[in-house]
Amino acid sequence: MNKKSLLLALILTAATSVVKADDFHSFAPAPPMGWNSWDCYGPSVTEKQIYNNAIYMRDNLLSHGWNYVICDIRWYTNDTGFWYNQSNPVYSYDKYGRYTPNTSRFPSAKDGVGFKALADSIHAMGMKFGIHIMRGVPKIAVQKKLPIYGTNYTCDQIYNTDSLCTWLSDNYTVDCTKPGAQEYYNSLLNLYASWGVDFLKVDDLSRPYHDGEIWLLRNAIDQCGRDIVFSMSPGATPLSKAASCQNNANMWRMMDDLWDNWSDILKEFELCSNWNEHRIEGSYPDCDILPLGRIRITETARDSKLTDDEQQTVMTLWSIFKSPLFFGGDLTYNSDKTLKLITNDDVIHINQTAKNNRQVSNDGQTIIWAADDNSEKCKYAALFNIGSNDNWIHANKALYSTETISMLSTGYSTDISVDIPEGSTELALALDDAGDSYSYDHGDWVNPTIYFADGTSRLLTKSDVKSTNTGGSYYNYINWNKNIENSGKMNINGTQYENGFSAHANALVLFTLPENVVKFTATCGIDRTSTNQSNASPTMKFMVFNCDPTSRFVNTDGALANSGLVSRTVQKEGVDIEAGINGSSKLFLVVTDAGDGYSYDHANWINPTLIDYDGNETKLTSIKYTNATTDWKNIANYGKNVDGGTLNVNGTTYTDGIGTNADAIIEYDLPEGKYEKFKSFVGYDYAMKSSPSGVTMEFLVFTSDPRNDSTDVNLDLTQIGIEKDEKCTIYDIWKQEELGTYSNNDFSVRLNAHQSGYYKIIPTGESCIKSIKSEGVKSRNKKNHIADGIYASDGTRISGDTTLRHDAKGMYIINKDGESRKVIK
Numbered sequence: 001m002n003k004k005s006l007l008l009a010l011i012l013t014a015a016t017s018v019v020k021a022d023d024f025h026s027f028a029p030a031p032p033m034g035w036n037s038w039d040c041y042g043p044s045v046t047e048k049q050i051y052n053n054a055i056y057m058r059d060n061l062l063s064h065g066w067n068y069v070i071c072d073i074r075w076y077t078n079d080t081g082f083w084y085n086q087s088n089p090v091y092s093y094d095k096y097g098r099y100t101p102n103t104s105r106f107p108s109a110k111d112g113v114g115f116k117a118l119a120d121s122i123h124a125m126g127m128k129f130g131i132h133i134m135r136g137v138p139k140i141a142v143q144k145k146l147p148i149y150g151t152n153y154t155c156d157q158i159y160n161t162d163s164l165c166t167w168l169s170d171n172y173t174v175d176c177t178k179p180g181a182q183e184y185y186n187s188l189l190n191l192y193a194s195w196g197v198d199f200l201k202v203d204d205l206s207r208p209y210h211d212g213e214i215w216l217l218r219n220a221i222d223q224c225g226r227d228i229v230f231s232m233s234p235g236a237t238p239l240s241k242a243a244s245c246q247n248n249a250n251m252w253r254m255m256d257d258l259w260d261n262w263s264d265i266l267k268e269f270e271l272c273s274n275w276n277e278h279r280i281e282g283s284y285p286d287c288d289i290l291p292l293g294r295i296r297i298t299e300t301a302r303d304s305k306l307t308d309d310e311q312q313t314v315m316t317l318w319s320i321f322k323s324p325l326f327f328g329g330d331l332t333y334n335s336d337k338t339l340k341l342i343t344n345d346d347v348i349h350i351n352q353t354a355k356n357n358r359q360v361s362n363d364g365q366t367i368i369w370a371a372d373d374n375s376e377k378c379k380y381a382a383l384f385n386i387g388s389n390d391n392w393i394h395a396n397k398a399l400y401s402t403e404t405i406s407m408l409s410t411g412y413s414t415d416i417s418v419d420i421p422e423g424s425t426e427l428a429l430a431l432d433d434a435g436d437s438y439s440y441d442h443g444d445w446v447n448p449t450i451y452f453a454d455g456t457s458r459l460l461t462k463s464d465v466k467s468t469n470t471g472g473s474y475y476n477y478i479n480w481n482k483n484i485e486n487s488g489k490m491n492i493n494g495t496q497y498e499n500g501f502s503a504h505a506n507a508l509v510l511f512t513l514p515e516n517v518v519k520f521t522a523t524c525g526i527d528r529t530s531t532n533q534s535n536a537s538p539t540m541k542f543m544v545f546n547c548d549p550t551s552r553f554v555n556t557d558g559a560l561a562n563s564g565l566v567s568r569t570v571q572k573e574g575v576d577i578e579a580g581i582n583g584s585s586k587l588f589l590v591v592t593d594a595g596d597g598y599s600y601d602h603a604n605w606i607n608p609t610l611i612d613y614d615g616n617e618t619k620l621t622s623i624k625y626t627n628a629t630t631d632w633k634n635i636a637n638y639g640k641n642v643d644g645g646t647l648n649v650n651g652t653t654y655t656d657g658i659g660t661n662a663d664a665i666i667e668y669d670l671p672e673g674k675y676e677k678f679k680s681f682v683g684y685d686y687a688m689k690s691s692p693s694g695v696t697m698e699f700l701v702f703t704s705d706p707r708n709d710s711t712d713v714n715l716d717l718t719q720i721g722i723e724k725d726e727k728c729t730i731y732d733i734w735k736q737e738e739l740g741t742y743s744n745n746d747f748s749v750r751l752n753a754h755q756s757g758y759y760k761i762i763p764t765g766e767s768c769i770k771s772i773k774s775e776g777v778k779s780r781n782k783k784n785h786i787a788d789g790i791y792a793s794d795g796t797r798i799s800g801d802t803t804l805r806h807d808a809k810g811m812y813i814i815n816k817d818g819e820s821r822k823v824i825k
Contacts, residue, residue, distance in 0.1 A: 293329020
């Protein structure tokens with residue numbers, strides 16, 4: 001082993017060594033909370049904008065625990081928009097090769113003051129200040145051979161070009177084996193400490209994971225003499241580096257940039273489950289900035305696209321997982337609703353103090369998390385409904401989903417490998433626009449390969465295709481073995497590929513799988529026809545399913561019978577279906593357009609029949625339907641097709657049946673307890689055999705209204721640590737009201753799609769006790785925030801050591817003499 005390799009090995013060993021109990025973890029005894037400028041201002045935030053948000057935080061959020069103000073990326077350039085100027089940036093830096101604030105954006109930084117004046121102002125408000133930097137040494141400092149402060153080394157002696165950032169070209173890598181490398185990072189942190197920086201977010205650091213520079217940064221922070229919280233970005237941080245994360249950083253990102261779309265939020269549930277066991281006090285896996293409020297202000301300003309239910313789910317998940325909480329929108333635009341969302345003190349209390357946070361269950365539709373209060377008596381439970389009719393696909397059904405692939409992604413691509421469940425008969429490959437609806441989302445699926453149980457493999461080809469869905473795509477087609485613009489081969493980041501297919505988001509290809517497929521692999525990425533476009537900002541996700549995940553106008557999960565796809569190429573001869581309806585008083589006959597959105601989906605229910613418990617048959621057409629809603633004319637024709645002509649499936653005519661057009665839902669009221677089964681022959685009407693488009697549909701049978709995405713979520717109290725048969729008061733944290741007394745599995749709540757419920761479970765006769773000091777504790781009454789102590793219900797301030805008792809009757813203060821007073825609530 002040469003000297004350089006030996007030194008690097010020693011560094012990596014030190015980077016993963018066990019840390020002392022009194023080290024940097026004490027800088028963040030609870031998950032940090034604050035505001036970050038990225039979501040609303042990108043790389044062009046100004047001093048005035050930061051100051052205005054700081055004032056809002058002081059006046060509205062500080063009393064609830066929010067106290068960090070973070071200036072995000074590229075404060076050292078003259079950037080003015082939301083995206084980086086990499087053509088002709090103007091850099092601000094000192095004579096030692098260290099970036100300094102751009103004074104046109106940060107006027108108080110003039111005359112070498114740096115961020116000290118801004119940090120002093122924020123400190124004077126009782127809050128903390130943080131900045132973002134990129135890993136490495138500025139290229140301009142290397143080119144000019146600028147000296148490293150306090151040494152005889154120069155910046156050109158410590159760099160290399162290994163593993164450079166692929167999405168921002170400001171810096172070179174710092175070679176941790178070079179003399180002067182540690183001294184350079186020391187000079188950075190000493191400068192930041194002199195400015196009064198309390199928080200440092202370092203980008204391009206943990207994906208890929210740069211052990212050497214992480215070690216240099218850890219050493220630099222430890223020697224600077226200031227308690228600086230260390231945040232590593234972006235994700236996905238490798239799970240295999242969990243121990244190193246704990247031993248070097250206060251927080252680290254689990255995924256790439258999270259934005260205000262449900263598919264990103266859905267991915268967080270998986271990541272939270274994976275990372276949960278690796279949280280320790282002072283080191284926290286990070287769900288990323290909260291995409292709430294008014295965002296992207298320097299681009300096209302908009303409020304978060306997340307629904308009210310989804311925003312509440314974000315706050316619930318971040319809280320129960322104990323993620324750091326950093327608000328992404330411009331706080332000064334906050335509505336009363338947004339302010340209420342982020343100032344629920346119970347939600348914050350759980351995030352800051354709860355323990356034994358864990359996922360209890362996940363059935364693909366509903367998820368339950370739980371945590372314990374410090375009293376070890378009370379419990380917390382978060383219930384989620386993650387299933388729904390999403391934008392165009394049911395993302396929660398995915399076997400695998402990439403994070404968002406964008407111009408910021410390494411190589412504009414990723415390799416995927418997915419195990420296929422035994423018995424799978426379909427494989428769906430989806431290209432999703434990641435919720436932003438931007439153009440130029442040109443994606444390539446390269447070398448899509450299936451592997452068999454016997455060890456053989458082959459490429460998927462056009463001949464395996466069962467159906468395609470390009471209804472949400474700019475280009476209404478899939479291209480095989482060439483790019484979507486028909487201008488040549490598929491090309492990702494300069495590499496050309498022969499095999500695969502290209503598409504524009506949103507698009508899906510559904511394949512028929514042969515038997516005994518056990519694995520699928522592919523390379524997925526952004527085609528050069530997108531990355532080479534000026535002003536293009538492609539963002540997309542690549543998803544793998546073993547079913548057709550396309551959203552329908554109803555929730556198909558509860559169907560008692562499903563014909564599967566019916567089209568001119570699939571099951572064109574029609575399908576017999578049968579459903580057990582078990583005496584139900586309701587029957588819903590549904591025809592969907594199979595998610596493609598096309599018209600001409602003329603559908604026929606042939607010989608629809610009800611069968612009673614004695615085997616007697618009744619024609620459904622002898623019963624008048626209660627309601628019929630269809631995509632065209634609201635027609636459900638008895639004995640005729642939707643146009644009034646003869647019922648005909650695959651060339652055969654019928655006299656008994658119902659003609660309609662997808663999307664359609666036909667509702668019947670039935671005598672309760674009478675009918676056991678329903679059966680019918682179904683297919684598309686033969687008059688459409690040569691229609692220009694459409695003729696894709698599926699037939700489904702329900703006994704409850706399938707248009708409702710809500711679901712009942714049951715909470716078994718014994719699964720979260722409550723004793724069997726123990727009575728508990730359940731308190732709704734979001735509604736701030738008691739719901740009643742429950743035990744065992746008595747408690748159930750109905751949640752809408754993407755909605756969450758958050759509950760405190762208080763065993764009867766018990767109280768949740770937390771020892772505190774009154775000084776510095778924040779309490780509030782209905783009219784104003786009180787930040788200098790705890791106040792009793794009579795308005796008097798309680799001083800000295802106290803105990804806070806919270807039970808089903810309310811919150812009480814108990815002083816050292818045992819006297820109690822009720823706290824203002």
